[in-house]
Amino acid sequence: MMAGEFGVGVGEHAVPEGAGAADPPQCGIVLADRRRCAEASADGAPVNLCTTHLLVAYDWMAREVGxxxxxxxxxxxxxxxxxxxxxxxxxxxxxxxxxxxIPDLAVADLGVDVVYYLRYRDQIKIGTSANPRVRVASLPHDEVLAFERGDRLLEQRRHVQFAAHRFPGTEWFAVHDALLEHIAALSAGVSDPWAQYDRWVSRQVALRS
Structure with missing residues (x-):
């Protein structure tokens, strides 16, 4: 908002003639037809502008500072x-x-390999995917416990690491202390595994670009 766009008088909390001492000050804007804005200044505003003219000033400055x-x-x-x-x-x-x-297609085609840990009732699944949102959505689960950067080789290492508690012929494992400790280490400082995964994808996009 330019000073000359509405006129003069901004910044002075003058009380118009005839107004009571308890009345709020009048908006200080003088309009293009030389009439003064009839609205009261917004309560608590740092300058004597009504709500409408405060918004006009805000929109004007937003064009410059965002x-x-x-x-x-x-x-x-x-x-x-x-x-x-x-x-x-x-x-x-x-x-x-x-x-x-970046075109949406480029991001959609970008994969970040992760090993995921899902809990379903009293079992935990250890699997891998380059597109975990699609993969996890297709699986029964109660909770996404953690993600770990890595591909099928890392997944196979985890299967061997916790083999004593694996249900034969599946990627599901019984809950036990060693597995819970591993998951706790992966999720330390991570409040949302999906937000962590999004950061990995963002970094991958930045590197490729």
Missing amino acids: VTDVLPDPCLACGSRVGVSYPSGTICARCEWRVGD
Whole structure:
């Protein structure tokens, strides 16, 4: 908002003639037809502007400094969820990656191999996938316990490591202390395994780009 767009008087909490001392100050904007805005200043505002003109000022400044908000999806480059929106587009607030620069197809085709640990009732499945969202959705489970970066070779090592508790001919294991300790180590400091996986994908995208 330019000072000349609405006129003068902004910043002075003057009480109009005839107004009571308890009345809120009048908006300080003078309109294009030289009439003063008849609305009262917004309660608690740092300048004497009504709510409407505060929003006009906000929109004007947002064009210059951007509006910070949550991204609809994690940044494909760094995994951050915070973005800054401008009229020309949205960028990541952390790394300034422009949202939409990478075609969706490129991300969809990008795989990150993981070993996953699922709990279903009193059993735990150890499997592997380059697309765990699709794979996990197809399996019966109560909870995703953890992810571990690795492919089928690592999965086979885990199967051997916990073979004493494996149900024959399956990838399901009985719950036991050694397996729970391993899962606890993988999930230490991780509040959401899916958010961790999204960060791995984001880093992979950034490296490829």
